[in-house]
Each structure stands twice: as structure tokens, then as C-alpha cells.
Amino acid sequence: MQLLNRLLNRFEEVVIGSAILIVSLLILVNVVLRYLFGTGINWTEEMVRFLMILVTFVGASICVRQGSHISVDFLFNLLKGKAKKWLTLCIYLICVIFTASMAWYSLEIIQQNMRFIQKAPALQIPMYIPYLILPLGLFLCTIRYIQEIYYIFRPGNKPSKEEAL
Template identity: 40%
Template sequence: MKYLNKIEEIIIVVGLFMATSLLFINIVLRYGFASNTTWAEEFIRYVMIWITFIGGSVCFRKGLHVGVDFLVDLLKGRAKKGLHLFVNVASMIFMVFLIKYSLDLVVFTMQTGQITPSLQIPLYIVYLAIPIGSTLSFIHLILQTTKMIRNKEDSSKAETI
């Protein structure tokens, strides 16, 4: 799992670096030389999509997924752990549906042969971010839930970034 965690973080760091650098270069070209690259905005948009879905899986790994702290803070002991388990199971169910339907989207896009307007790359490469990010999120949710059930993790504390 350590390798998977590192790969996720490397993808996010490299993606952010590439998007930021390209955005800076494109701004300099646009305002400094009255010229810009036609493909830069599209590339940045697709990199941000990948960062979002891979970053979502990192949030699940660190226990930083969506939650209502007000309700969680009111509960103690078993009720709090039960709520965390419920949220994790509901999230896993959602991820299963997201994986299934996003794979359908990827297959459909592959069959139609759609390509992106500026970069001219297959559109399914962009859509692959959804099932990959969802699968990683599902894996992290399973591991987190297993730890919670075995009482190896304090369910009231999330790991900090």
C-alpha cells in the first residue's frame, strides 16, 4: 500500500506542477507576447480532472471525506463509531456505482472514437480518471473500514495532511 500511496501523491504533485507551469507560461505568452498556445487550457482542464479524482482517493485514505462534524461531535463511543461505519459503507456503495457507470462511459467513448478538440487524444483517457479514482477510493474505504472494525483506528480522529 505504501507504493500505491506514493504513486497517488506523485500523480497529484506532477499534475499540479505541470498545470501551474503551463498556466504561467501561457499567461506570459498571452500578455507579454500577444500569443498563446491553443491546447494549454484543454490540457490544464484534463490534468485538473485527474488531480480531482486521484486527490479524492487520497482524502478517503486520510479520512478527510465529506462528513457533518456537528452530528459526529454530538455522538460518543459506539454511536460515533456506528455513524462512521455507516458513512463508509454508504460511500463504498456509491463508489461501486460510480465505478460501474464510469467504466460504461469509458467503453462507450472508446467505441465511438471521440477525440479531444485541441490535443487530439482519445477522450476515454480523460474519462479514465473517474473509474481509477473511484477504485482507489473504494480500496481506501475498505482498508479504513476494516481498521475501524478491528478497533485499530480511533474513528473520531482523521489523519492530518
Template identity: 40%
Template sequence: MLERFDRVLSRAEDVFIVTLLVTASAILFVNVVARYFFNTGLVWAEEFVRYEIVWLVFIGGSVATRKGIHIGVEMVLHMLPAPAQRLLNICVGVACVAFCLALAIYGLELVAQTKQFGQRSSAMQIPFWIVQLAIPVGAGLMALRFAQRLYLEIAGTYRRSETAILN
């Protein structure tokens, strides 16, 4: 059941990111062509792509966590004996989960405040809380992914791979 949920969530993350990349590229391309050849442009294009990139960064953080490709400093880790490495990985995992959960909670508070004030984006006039929703959604997904890795580390079944980017 949990494996199926993980597969569905992973697929949804991947499809969402690909969709954002494709639409952002297409919109920017159309906007450049419209400006260069027709001396006009899409008024909302730059704002829309900017907000797509915000979502891309936060959901991409979850994908990076899932694949184990987040940036990290491993020099100290490699200098430690295996039991100390495992303990350090567990401590780092706990800190990452806690940070992401805090970011998700405070992100939700920010979204609620923005929704209450009724702030809208400048060009498209969409509710700005939709853009800010990327913070708690992405941080929540990252917390989930870090928690998965932490569980596997505690169980002793987490596999580090040089080909993590291919997973």
C-alpha cells in the first residue's frame, strides 16, 4: 500500500515538473517570438513563468530528496567509522525532517495570511496565496521524503548509490 502511494506520488512529482518545464519553455519562446517579430508580447508571460519556477524549485526539492541528490558535505562523514557515520546520518535526517516540517507549518501560516488579505499578482491578478502554496506543499513533500530516508537509515536498509540520479 505504501509502496503504491510512493510510486503514484513520485510519478505525480515527475509529471508536474516536466509539465512546468515544458510550459515555461513554450511560453517564453512564444513571448520572445512575439516581441521580436511582432513588436508585442504576452503581458502575463514573465510573471506566469516566474511563478512556475517557484513551484518547480519547491517540488524539485522533493524530487532531489527522493533521489538522494541534494547537495551535502560528506568530507567529515567519510572520515568517521561506520557506526558514527550512521549516527550522523540519522541526526542529519532528523534535523532535515524538523526543518522541512517547520517550513511547511510557517508556509501554511503565510498562505493563510495572504489569503486573508486578498493579495493578487500584478499582471495576472491571480490570488497570490496560490503561488505561496508552493512553500508548504514542497516543504511537506521534502519532509516526507527525508522521513522515508530516515526510516530506511534507522532500519539499516538505506542504500547510497553513485547512480542515484538515475533512480
């Protein structure tokens, strides 16, 4: 489990770091080109949009890992011991079902899109390529929720907050 955790951490960090770097460079280059030469690269806005979607969905997986998703914890804070543990387990199981089913249905949408070959307007790439971001992010979230369920039953194996960051 620790090896999987390290591999996922590294993958998420590299993907998000690279995407943010590319977004920053594309925006910088486009701004310079527009102000100095009166022209820009026509596909940068679309590429930046796709990369920001990638950052959002991979970032959602990191939020699961760090426990930083938005939550209403009124009931959770009232509970103690086993009741708190069971509520957490139920929440994570619901999240696993939701993210796994959304990943599955997004794959169906991608399959439909592959048949009709819709293309991105500026980049002229098949739209199923950027659509792959959705099942990737949801699959990562599903894995992270399964890890959290594992850590409920084996709390000694859970990485510390510093390791999770």
C-alpha cells in the first residue's frame, strides 16, 4: 500500500506541476505576442482550458488524500469512537460508489465520442482525448477513497500529514 501511495503521490505531483507550468508559459507567451506583435496563438485558450480541467480532477484526488474536500462536519463532530469510524466508512463507501460509477459512465461517453469523432475547434484533436481527463481523475479519487477505507481498519499504516503533502 505504501508503494502505491508513493507512486500515486508522485504521479499527481508531476501531472499537476507540469500542467500548471505549461499553463503559465502558454499564457505568458500569448500575452507577450499580443502586446508586442498584435497577434497570439489561437489554440492557447483551449489548451489552457483542458489543462486546468486536468489540474482540477487530479487535484480532487490530492484533496481526498489530504482530507481537504469541503464537508459538513456537524454530525461528525458530535460522534465519538466507533460511531465516528462507521460514519466515516459509510461516507467513503458512498464516495467510492459515486466516483467509480462516474468514471464508468464517463468512459461510455468517451466511447460514443470516438464513434462520432468530434474535434476540438482550435486544436483539432479528437475530443475524446481531453475527455479522458474525467475518468482519470475519478479513477484516482476512487483509489484514494479505497485507501482511506483501508486506513480506517489499519490506522497505523496511514502516512502522516507531512508525507501526504
